[in-house]
Amino acid sequence: MPTSSTPASAPSRAPAPSPPSSSSAPASAPASASPPEPPRSGTPGGPPRRPRNPYVRLFAVPGARAFTAGNLIARVPMGMFTVSAVIMIAGSRGSYALAGAVTATGLAATAVVAPFTARLIDRYGQARVAVPATVLAVLGSLALLLCVRYGAPDWTLFAAYAATATTPNIGGMSRARWAHLYRDDPRAAHTANAFEQAVDELCFMTGPVLAAFLCAALFPEAGTLIGAVLLLAGMLLFTAQRATEPPVAPRAAGRRARSPLRTPGMPALLAVFLATGAIFGSMEIVTLAFVDGPEAGPVMALQAFGSFLAGLAYGSARPAPDVRRRLLVCLAAMTALMSLPLLASGTGSLLVLAGALLLAGMATAPTMVTGMSLVQRLTPPGQLNEGMTLAVTALLGGISAGAATGGWLVERAGAGTAYALPVAAGALALGLAAAGVRPRGLPHAPRHADGGTAPD
Template sequence: MILFLAARPVTAPPVRPSRPVRPSPRRPRLRLRSRPLAPYRRIFAVPGTRAFTAANLPARLPMGMLSVSAVLMIAGSRGSYALAGAVTATGLAATALVGPWTARLVDRHGQARIAVPATALAVLGSLSLLLCVRHGAPDWTLFASYAATATTPNTGGMSRARWAHLFRDDPAARHTANSFEQAADELCFMLGPVLATLLCTALFPEAGTAVAAALLLTGVLLFAAQRRTEPPVAPAPATGRPRSPLRLPELPPLLVTFLATGAVFGSLEVVTIAFADGHGIRTAAGGLLALQAAGSCAAGLLYGLLRPNGRAGHRFLGCTAAMAALMLLPLLAAATGSPAALAVALLLAGMATAPTMVTGMGLVQSLTPPGQLNEGMTLAVTALLGGIAAGSAGGGWAVDHLAGAGAAYGVPAAAAALALTVTLLTARRRPDRPAAPVS
């Protein structure tokens, strides 16, 4: 075709070649304007990506449902929020211990071989909790049952590992995929508690746990069935047992930043509920928190449209600085006593969290060895969960001991400042490596 077009001027007037040349500079600009979502279309054009993403979403939604459902179910039947909180805290601690071990097995033996039996065990734990609550079993059975749910695999991490394998030589596509995954996380944590509350209050107290367990099992089975996009199992090292990613010098400081970021999330939730309760609008607390998650979800999707420039460490520093600055807005808005001002402040504050998480997860992927991606990302999620638990406790203490819930918004602001401080202190010592290729 090129040779044919080159031969055309021989028989055609000389002016003919100028016609296709004239509009050519405009076409790329028009195409970019009419296709603003081109980066997302490009990653989902790869065969199999839509299938595993569609299967992963129902598997991920229970992450925002299980703890809320357990609290509502236990508190409704036993009349004790203290017992409900202790049971969910025990499950969180068990997840922090078991989660990295489960992820290591996934890396070593494959997603399908480990995720399905691990999910089955977790679902049995949820059903055991439901039956123990339903039939008035002793309190210790609630702790044992909920602790069994700690084998729930990190479905978001497994999805990110697939993107990392598919786009191992394309950093821009990995950035877009990680942005989408973070937006999906925010969407699930925004819709999960709402769905759990609706099921537990409109149907019966055990409905939330039952539906969450069914979604988890169905989603993981469908996800594991998508074998063509599953990352290959890395060969075992010749030295025997692989080193834990925790022994990498650059990873622990990054996990401390994730811990502080989790404290932002946990304290923001508790303080916002207390603020709404103190202003007589407790039913609006879910809406206020949904605004924060919506801001984060939108920012994550928009962030994925941008082409990452510069060093990842510098971008991460900029994201944590933006988060620290925007987390001052709820503190200032709460001081006015206006729920409307707080709603706007939470929406804006949420817009810094997703870019921080996207860039941070990208750094975890680049630092973690190829055959330990699931373990590395699960360690990051574990740090987040630990931070959420600590932030919830710190936010609750601040509400009780400071001058009202408005002043307690200083806790998420302080946690964001801590994340920025840790990043500043460790940014120079963290090398920017290219993302490790997945064999």
Template sequence: MPDTSMTLPAPVLALSGDVLVAAPPTARPRSRSRSRPPSWSRSRSRPPSWSRSRPPGPDRRPAGRYRRLFAPPGARAFTAGALLARLPMGMFSVSAIIMIAGAYGSYALAGAVTATGLAATALVAPFTARLVDRYGQARVAVPATVIAALGSLALLLCVRHHAPAWTLFAAYAATATTPNTGGMSRARWAHLHRGDPAAVHTANAFEQAADELCFMLGPVLAALLCAALFPEAGTLTGAVLMLAGVLVFAAQRATEPPVSPRPPGGARTPLRTPGMPALLLVFLATGAVFGSMEVVTLAFVDGPAAGAVLGLQAAGSCVAGLVYGSVRPAPHAGRRLLGCLAAMTALMSLPLLAAAGTGSLPALAAALLPAGMATAPALVTGMTLIQRLTPEGRLNEGMTLAVTALLGGIAAGSATGGWTVEHAGATAGYAVPVAAAALALLLCLAGPGTGPGTTKARLS
């Protein structure tokens, strides 16, 4: 393409004495409006090198969106570390139950110990996330993971040597310092793709699919290790994988979000942000869907096929998350969340209808697959809203609060589902996840900042 910065007119014939001579072309001065900006302004607006390699315009191909997502240097490395660190999250509870029940002969004790660890995590995790926001991911996540890994090893030794029961509670409570690797990974995506809502949407969908994959494969791997090797093998392997994954994740310093020692604007916690408490209640009710569905399905199937049937629900959620992330999100995230929760409420009724209508295992498995596909879009959109509502410099804390709400909902859903199964039967128990999904939808409708009438720019 020719250079258009200056225009050379055609030679002009001029009369010089008796000879016609060609006047030399004169360069037209560059227009002021096209002059290059000074170097300081170019350095401020210049995008990073990986973003300048993107093709112009939105990439509508699903593979193209994920290719753009992993374009920043170091993105694939920290993703690998995050996946490695998250896989044990689905292993620890199953491993602890198998290990403790086998050594002490009490499933009640095993359940109480794991419940104590869950409650301790719900209390400690937000404070760990606040430290991460203030001092940086690498400086906090590594020592916190070391403490959690030592707690897992202490539990292993206590069980191995048949120590008093109270030592099991103390050791497992020490694992509460485990950092929220999924939240830290989402914070990195939000930092790398700031100003690109479509890329952040794809990143949230990928992270949700990764969560589902880890929680689907973790229990299977734990059960296999405990059965094939020795009862403590699942806990030992989980501690090693978690520590190795966090070390790989923390080593990618180039993608780490900057720290914010003092919250801007004087904000002390995301809980004071308008709309955040209502959104956390939605996460709480959504967690109850997962907890109740798991307990009720285990009671309904009552056999070795229960794990495979529950795996269909997780597989459906994983696939739906990847597909949802490959499409361009519709505007108005608050309204999008309402649509996702409405779809989840409708599809959660399929297992209830299958269990009540036929009572057959194949019908229930076929109903759980679309029911699982409804959950990922709701959580992806909810996490997007969490990121937009969280004050700057508090992103890890905000997302950890969302995960804590989910954990609390899972615990409440498990208790409610178990009580319903015991008093009304497994078939009636499927009404609990339907009611929990409907409650999440109602809370979203009533909550300020999440309903369809919101006009906040941050939620659009």
């Protein structure tokens, strides 16, 4: 699907979720009123103790491993679909311009449709909405495959790929489950958010490589076909775990839920995500242009690998008592580290550039985890899927804008100079966060947020 480049997802890399509380859930809600207690261990006759490793403790909750397995199976294809579509369309029609236009159309359609899909998930539950939405998206992928295979007119490719925009944000739904299970445990919720971001980066690394291998080793449509099968299978496994599904928050009759966009502070935070997405989009296109060869893929993967390692380490750290301040620190670190590829490009050494990208990626996961924690604080209870999907949509928009601007700058100033663009985007994100995300602009301080309470 068109979200393959998100960090976070967004997405992909990037890189979207549900109500944190079940105190007022209807009797038919799939989840219990209280999250299961993770088992404790200890010596006979001694006091029980929790596992010391935060990730062992995280998966001690009954059902966590099962829904995570489904999440991983459904998430890998998010890094496969765009690469598969480009290889399939360009190989059949001989036009990378057409392939790029088709995938860009899918990205635009996702930006429009995804928030509405998330709103339906918040209102009716993950299983009731995600499965039919995934079936529609899979049918769109299969339609694209058939249109390419049998030489249908070009316009049919745009229509088919746009249909994949109904793909639910599987990463966001997984975050919603963790938020529900650990709504009374801020430290475990922090670890869960870090784990999810690390998974985003892992899928970003493996998805494109798997897609390219399948298309080359089997047939050009193999990446799209196998990706669609994995997406549907993973979503069915994920949604079958009803015990961990967040309950649907009841709504008052005749009252329409207000969009999270109208929450004070949310527009400013989404602007930060937009600028952050521009970092990822510009860095990707500039690196492709600078390396200009088969080494580009592995070199770019190092940035995601750095973020993956940092995400796991960040999940073991204590959650921030002041999440806004932590976000500013993370954005400042990201801006500083993004200057390393700019400096490395002057050496002309691919090895030096690879090391710089590895280090540059290490601020990505902490920044995204902290930003998503703020989204959880700003989103009204019962609309977590919609709020986090809006953040992913902003990331996608930033990635698209960053890639376009990066390509323009590469052509006019050269790839080495264009590495200044991610630094500028980082500085913009930092400035937007400092000016627009205020402590008193955090109206919701849910128990599932990272840190437990909003700063005064």
